Amino acid sequence: MNPKEEKMKIITEEFLENEEDAPVEGLKSSKLPRQKRKKQPPTGGPGEMVSGKAQDDIQEEPVKQEPETQLLSMKAGRGPRNLPPIPASSRTSFAEFSMRERMREKLQAARSKAESALLQEIPTPRPRRLRSPSEKELETEFGVEPSKEALRTQQEDGSQSYSRVKHHEFIRKIKTKPLVPPGFPSAEDAYNFFTFNFDPDPEESEEKPKATAADKDTQEEEAGEEEEPPMQEGVNKTDEEELLSGKDAEEFLVGLDQTAADFVDVRPADYESVHVRMQREKEILFIPSRFTVPTYKKLPENVQPRFPEDEGLYIGERPEVSRTNQNIVENRLLTQEPERGWFGDDGRILALPNPIKPFPSRPPILKQEQAVHVELEMLYKKAVNYVTCSQHMIGAGEAPGIFQLDIDISGLIFTHHPCFSREHVLASKLAQLYDQYLARRQRNKAKFLNDKLQALRNAVQTGLHPEQPHRSLDTTQKAIHEYKAEIRQTRKLRDAEQEKDRTLLKTIIKVWKEMKSLREFQRFTNTPLKLVLRKEKVDQKADDDAYEAEIQVEVSELLEEHLEDYEQKMEEYRMAYQHWKAWRKAQRAKKKKKKQAVVEHPDEESEEPCPEAEPCPGEEPVKPVPPELTEQAVIEQQVRERAAQCRRRSGEPVLVPELSLAGSITPNDQCPSIVFLLVFVGVPFSFEADGSNQLILMTSGKVSNSVAWAVGEHGVPLSPPLSQQIIGFRSALKRADAISSIGTSGLTDMKKLAKWAAESKLDPNDPNNSPLMQLISVATSGEAYVPDFFRLEQLQQEFNFVSDEELNRSKRFRLLHLRNQEVPEFRNYKQIPVYDREIQEKVFQDYEKRLRDRNVIETKDHIDAHRAVVAKYLQQVRESVINRFQIAKHHFLLSDLIIEEEVPNISILGLSLFKLAEQKRPLRPRRKGRKKVTAQNLSDGDIKLLVNIIRAYDIPVRKPTASKFHQQSRSSRTFSEKCAASPAPHSPTHGVDYPLGQVLVRPFVEVSFQRTICHTTTAEGPNPSWNEELELPFRAPNGDYSMTSLQSVKDDVFIHVFDEILYDVLEDDRERQSGIHTRIERHWLGCVKIPFSTIYFQARIDGTFKIDMPPVLLGYSKERNTMIERGFDSARSLSEGSYITLFITIEPQLAPGETIREKFDSQEDEKLLQATEKFQAECALKFPNRRCLPTVIDISGKTVFITRYLKSLNPPQELLDVYPNSPQATAELVACYVSLIPFLPDAVSFAGVCDLWSTSDQFLDLLAGDEEEHAVLLCNYFLFLGKKVWLMMGNAIPEGPTVYVLTWEQNHYLIWNPSSGHFYAQYDTFCPLKSVGCLIGPDNIWFNIQRYDSPLRMNFDVTKPKLWKSFFSRNLPYPGLSSVQPEELIYQRTDKAAAAELQDRIEKILKEKIMEWRPRHLTRWNRYCTSTLRHFLPVLERSQGDDVEDSHRAELLKQLGDYRFSGFPLHMPYSEMKPLIEAVYSTGVHNIDVPNVEFALAVYIHPYPKNVLSVWIYVASLIRNR
Amino acid sequence: MAAAGPSVFLLMVNGQVESAQFPEYDDLYCKYCFVYGQDWAPTAGLEEGISQITSKSLDVRRALVWNFPINVTFKSTNPYGWPQIVLSVYGPDVFGNDVVRGYGVVHVPFSPGRHKRTIPMFVPESTSKLQKFTGWFMGRRPEYIDPKVVAQGEGREVTRVRSQGFVTLLFNVVTKDMRKLGYDTGPVDSQGIVGPSPAQNILW
Secondary structure, eight states: OHHHHHHHHHHHHHHHHTTTHHHHHHHHHHHHHHHHHHHOTTTHHHHHHHHHHHHHHHHHOSOOSOHHHHHHHHHTTOHHHHSTHHHHHHHSOHHHHHHHHHHHHHHHHHHHHHHHHHHTTOOTHHHHHHTOTTHHHHHHHTSSHHHHHHHHHHHHTTOOOHHHHHHHHHHHHHHHGGGSOSSOOOHHHHHHHHHSOOOHHHHHHHHHHHHHHHTTOHHHHHHHHHHSOHHHHHHHHHHHHHHHHTTOHHHHHHHHHHHHHHHHTOOOOOOOOHHHHHHHHHHHOOOOOOSOOOHHHHSOTTOOOOOTTTTTOOOOOOOOOOHHHHHHHHHHHHHHOTTOTTBOTTSSBOOOOOOOOSSOOOOOOOSSOOOHHHHHSOOOOOOOOOOGGGGGOOTTOOOSSOOOEEEEEEEEEEEEOTTOBHHHHHHHHHHHHHHHHHHHHHHOHHHHHHHHHHHHHHHHHHHHSOSOTTSOHHHHHHHHHHHHHHHHHHHHHHHHHHHHHHHHHHHHHHHHHHHHHHHHHHTOOOOOOEEEEEEEOOOHHHHHHHHHHHHHHHHHHHHHHHHHHHHHHHHHHHHHHHHHHHHHHHHHHHHHHHHHHOOOOTTHHHHTTSOOOOOOOTTOOOOOOOOOOOOHHHHHHHHHHHHHHHSOOTTOOEEEEEEESOOOOOOGGGSOSSOOOBOOTTOOBOSSTTOOSOBOOOOEEEEEEEEEEOBOTTSOBOOOOOOHHHHHHHHHHHHHOHHHHHHHHHHHOHHHHHHHHHHTTOOTTOGGGHHHHHHHHHHHHTOSOOOSOOOSOTTHHHHOSSOHHHHHHOHHHHHHHHHHTTOTTTTTOOSOOSSGGGSOTHHHHHHHHHHHHTTOOOOSSOSSHHHHHHHHHHHHHHHHHHHHHHHHHTOOOHHHHEEOOOOOOHHHHHHHHHHHTSOSSOSSOOOOOOOOBOTTSOOTTSOEEEEEEEEEEOOOEEOOOOHHHHHHTSTTSBHHHHHHHTTSSSOTTTOSSOOTTOOOOOEEEEEEETTEEEEOOOOOSSSOEEEEEEEEEOOOGGGOOSHHHHHTOOOEEEEEEEEEEEEEOOSOGGGGGTOOOEEEEEEEEEEEEEEHHHHHHHSEEEEEEEOBOOSOOTTEESHHHHHHHTTTSHHHHHSOSOEEEEEEEEESOBOOOOOOOOOOEEOSOHHHHHHHHHHHHHHHHHOTTSOOOSEEEETTSEEEEGGGGOOOOOOOHHHHHHSTTOHHHHHHHHHHHHHTSOBOGGGGGGTTTOOEEOOHHHHHHHTOBOHHHHHHHHHHHHHHTTOEEEEEEEEETTTEEEEEEEEEETTEEEEEOTTTOOEEETTOTTOSEEEEEEEEOSSOEEEEOSSOOSGGGOOOOTTOTTTEEESSOSSSOOOOOOOSSOSSOOOOOOOHHHHHHHHHHHHHHHHHHHHHHOTTSOOEEOHHHHHHHHHHHHHHHHHTTOSOHHHHHHHHHHHSTTEEEEEEEEEEEOSOHHHHHHHHHHHTGGGOOOTTEEEEEEEEEEEEGGGEEEEEEEEEEEEEOO | OOSSOOSOEEEEEEEEEEEEEOTTOOSBEEEEEEEOOTTEEEEEEOSEEEOOOBOBOSSTTOOEEEEEEEEEEEEESOSTTOOEEEEEEEEEOTTSOEEEEEEEEEEOOSSSEEEEEEEEEEEEOOSSHHHHHHHHHHTOOOEESSGGGGGOOTTGGGOOEEEEEEEEEEEEEEEESTTTTTOOOSSOOTTOOOSSOOOSOOOO
8 A cells, every 4th residue: 555655645746846838738537528518518628638648658658659549539438448448558467468458348349339420520629739739748757656546556456446546547637637738727727626616525425436336347337437426527627627626635635535434434432332232242142130930931831839948848058048049050051951950849059958067077186195095994083172262263264252062961862771671671572572673654655666666567558558559558668667677676575575574564563472482571661662463354356356356467468578588489489499490300310421320229210309308419509408387376375475484465454663762661669579680782692592692782872962053141152153255266166066065075974965965956957966866766665785985085095106105205395395385584595405305404494493493382482371371362463364375375466466557547647747847856855755676686785775954952961969969070070071061161070060052962873784783873862963864774584575574573772871971081181181981871761663564564763752751760751851951942842852864765765565355254244344444445445544443353264344443341449440540541551551561572574464453351361462352452441431432544654554542621632542551632733643643442443534634734523424434324224233352351360479580580581581692701790789770660650750850869879879870661561581581682781891890670560460471670879889 | 417316407508589479569688587497407508588579580480580599507406497598589569568469388398309399488468458458558568477377277367368469489408317316207319328327438
């Protein structure tokens, strides 16, 4: 196509070039034709027009012989049609040319005929032709043209369409045009241009069909064209001419396009409408409908659906397929394969039963891998006493409490006993037999079998006389045959049963007779047994008939059997006989041959048919004997005999034995004096006179009893609670799986199995269950042998590649195993050696020791035994919690694995917008959160503890020594005082009292953590500001930085405040100029203790803490403080104690442990649990940071509603008696008592992970607990005291999330810290409680929905629903939950002697320790001072350390006048020795190394009820003043 | 080697993260890390690596080629916890945020020799359509907190993932002393050195 197009382009260009010329030519050439056309359209113009062209062509043509004809034809007016091929032929192959030539000639011939006449009328062609002088020119100009044309024709041969022809025509015209002199359009043209109506449309419409038609046959085309109306032709012509002359390039191009379309065959874009496509798709595609197919469509015609299930046939459960899919498949099947082979009788798709079990079944694996025979052995277990402390055991997950199982033993009946007499033996035998009889009668198997027999016989009868002839004879025959076999079987069984019945009856009677004779013989009766045989009359006639009929039936059956048997045997006989005969024949043939030789047995042949046996040698078959038919009489005889034996004779009355205890026992006095022979146990004896039939009887008997759970005082059954969840799970399983419901042992117990089968509604028709059903049916009738053991893995042994012992001996295996079990010692064991020999035995030592110690309570470390038990128990609780946590660690939530952005809500968006406006450098910068580090790739030294010590307030100042003391010890006055005073205008030596501005105290802070000690520089004054950051390295235990390990770090951070005192020890004042000789002493002022776990869970600790100070600090006071600083800090001074501002954090920040997510069992109502969840969720939504715990976990790991913990409980009476008139004092005392119960030191190991709440009695028994327990106990005591009290959940420093107690006193609220016993007013700035989440009362929970959660800014009026959201409201009224607390707390008086002993031991140990800590110095004990202190301690205990300082000091001074004394009493609850030692150590009293220092140490233990001990330790150092 | 048998075996892995097929994404980079059991310890080489960003090739394969080398040697006493290589592929989304495009894991081949592994990659799915949309919009798709979870079976049941793309890895594995310690991991090599007897003529 391309070349053609190109050429066309060229042509166009040429045309354009010649445009100007064209009209000139046109003017001349078309003037006439046009005029003529109007008159004679068919002839004039075209001929005229073309003539020029013809000339061209002729010129081009190599064959120039026929210009005349050409011309002629032109004149005929159809010239242009035949012209184009001519130039083509000029260069094309000769064949083609010739063909065209021929065609042209034909046409021309036809035309010339038609036109010859017209030719004369037109005179013009001649001059025109003559007038073409530039013919030569043209030839030169178009020299290239022919070749192009030739090319084109070559390609297009065969498809010479009209349009193309026309195109050529145009070209011709163009070619002719240059002939005309350029310049002006002719007048005619101009006229035409402006006036003529161009109308290319008809041309288009005309030509199109023509073009298509022309393709078919050129000849026809040509012919047809001639017949076309000339008028139209003329119009066309004109158009073409106008195109040319009018220079309308576009019009021309349209013409060109048309030609192009002819070549290309342009069509509109294919478009199929959706409808059409759908229509078409409908033909191809089949979309099965989703609607249910009516059943009749699926079944063959006129067949009703059958439901085999209704007919009792077993239909397995079909696999679950959705209804829609089923419908689709059915529809598809119906359409595609209408043979309907897919559908069953019930009109559903045939399907195999669902092969999927609803539950996986795996028998529980036996824990201990012991040999099987060991499992089967019976073991004697000693009865275990009920252990009272088992209520603390939480391992089994059982609820604490006492369960009581009542067993009521109603009677014991001996079947044999050493005291039995012969009569007793017989009586028991009789009783047993009677029981047996009753059991048999109840079951009445004989009757059942009899009925069955009757039924079978009937079946045979109907079978023999069939009423439904359609049944094939064959099947009937078969059925009858089976029936008969069944009859035989059943009859045998029945006979056996009947015989048993009868013999039993006989035995009973026999025994009874024996007994009667015995009674007669011994002349007394000592058993009340009495057998009455009741005769039931029977209708003699009917009985006879029945009996006889039965016999007859039996006989006939037997006969029949025999007949059958006989026939069978006959058949066999015949066969055998045939065989034998054949053999004989062969023999005979042989013999015949022999006979020719030896004729010895001539009679043999005659005898042949006779059954007389012939002694044949070798393997010769024995001649069969024909069977004999049994005589009917014989059979009848047999039947009758048997009937007589095992059946009641006809007419004989039915004997019904009745055993009763109505017999009278011979009274004792009537008994003969001789003591009758007793039947001894184990000694053979006999009832027979000859001593045969000996019996050996053992003591045996029956116990009848009933078992039930006891009912408690309040009507509560004392039964172990069943967890709902477990029940649900089990019951679901039960139905599906036998093993899971009754256990593997149940498989051997047929009764259990049968029971389970009945309960679970096993389909007895299910073929899967058939062996089971059979087993059960057999087992329940008690006939089959059931092995009394069951093996699960009988093949296991073969697969063990090494014996278990050997495997266990392997140290490596053991190590791997322990590590896999995540045993703490091995959890992080890396690179277990390849060889056993490389594993050292000591690896296991710690572990084994721990295992050994688990159950051994060591009293060595613990001074009193009770604490030891408690410590052990706590250890166990901790382990179990840790285990729980370990398990929970393997449960994952999505958030554990995947970080996903929350869908942002308005507040977050708002916040982020707000952030945009935030100042870049705010005036009050806040600490920003750091990136958390997951503790994975950490190692020692990576983690640091940062302690930022900012400032302290109200540090006690040194008290000016009393004047007497002062004057005496002038030289020993503190150096620091001098130094510090030196810049001051006053000389220190002048003033007795401290002058203003003198340094009162030089405190510094020492932080100790994990035996690393750092301290700040010393600051001055009672309100020092250090602002120093101390960095302490942190080492995780065993280098294990996993979360669990970090959680269990028990170290504390101690922040001690010391006063640094410089003593001038220069002996001689004269040396003062040349040397400084001072001694630094530091006096402990107080400390703050923060557990590491708190820091870990809190991530940071920021705040002001109260410094824990001893009640008495000798030499220091705070009075001066207030005096000096009065005016600018009076508010702070109001509060007692000193405070320190700290910021502690861990660098890098560690991801804190998550709370355990395990869902615990609960005995709470499901509704309540749901409500709590909802409440919690709602609260968390509003205030995610406020704590709210409607439910807590009790010590056995069950979820308990929190209000159940609150109940009025009595404090010890002793405490109430102390201040009978002052409720406030009593409250304080009670709080103090509660605070004396030690804080559970182990709690840190699972603080935050899982809070276990123990009840108050458990708490008091354990004598250890965390904030919750303290708070609950205190709350309960306050309830008893009649206060309005709430538990208050919130955050405090340094504890973090904690529980406090809130009380309402007459007109204000008090906040109690239960673990310290301190209380604070609501508006106390130094209250450690910083935020309040919720309040808990005994009957409701209120969540704080106020704007602020700081107690300072809160309103505690819980009745205001706008401030407090209550859990129980009108919608959910308080259901009256019973308390988990005991009714009453019982307090034992603590043994005073034991306390005293403990006191002495503690004192001794502490003294030893102090000496130990001073290895380089001699430690001297000042006994006098010690005794003074010892007297003083009880006073402190009584006053709780208040307001005793002055008197104490005075007394001390009086007694120890010439000593410089530094010391203080420490007060703490007693839990164990270690904290006491720690506390003493941390004060640093022992650090004084003055040569002449003396020490004093006194311990006092005040015993409170329930073994709560308050320990006072007074430790002091004394330096003698010279 | 001492007269006594070896106490550890060595596993040397070198190879490369060759290329990836992520038809929908471009400009990706990948990170790899090894996950191994407690008895394993890396002795040489890098356990973790992060590759360059690569764009798709312009040919029809549209491959993302990193050719990012892996070279690490482990020692171990126990084949339990055999090292796995965890790959995570990241790249920018339409808004230019860096999002995860796939996680994948494969064990280092057990037997010595050259191994080519093509591992399918997957990403966690959003929990809801809304989350998905906001995640897409904010450029914060769900990601594993620790990509190493893909090497564990534990806890995976709580996640849902969609698979997209493949990464091809090439491993050249050399082991030492495995056979001496009784672990047979592959066909006997041509030398057939079994037991502690050393090869006869090692000359260098």
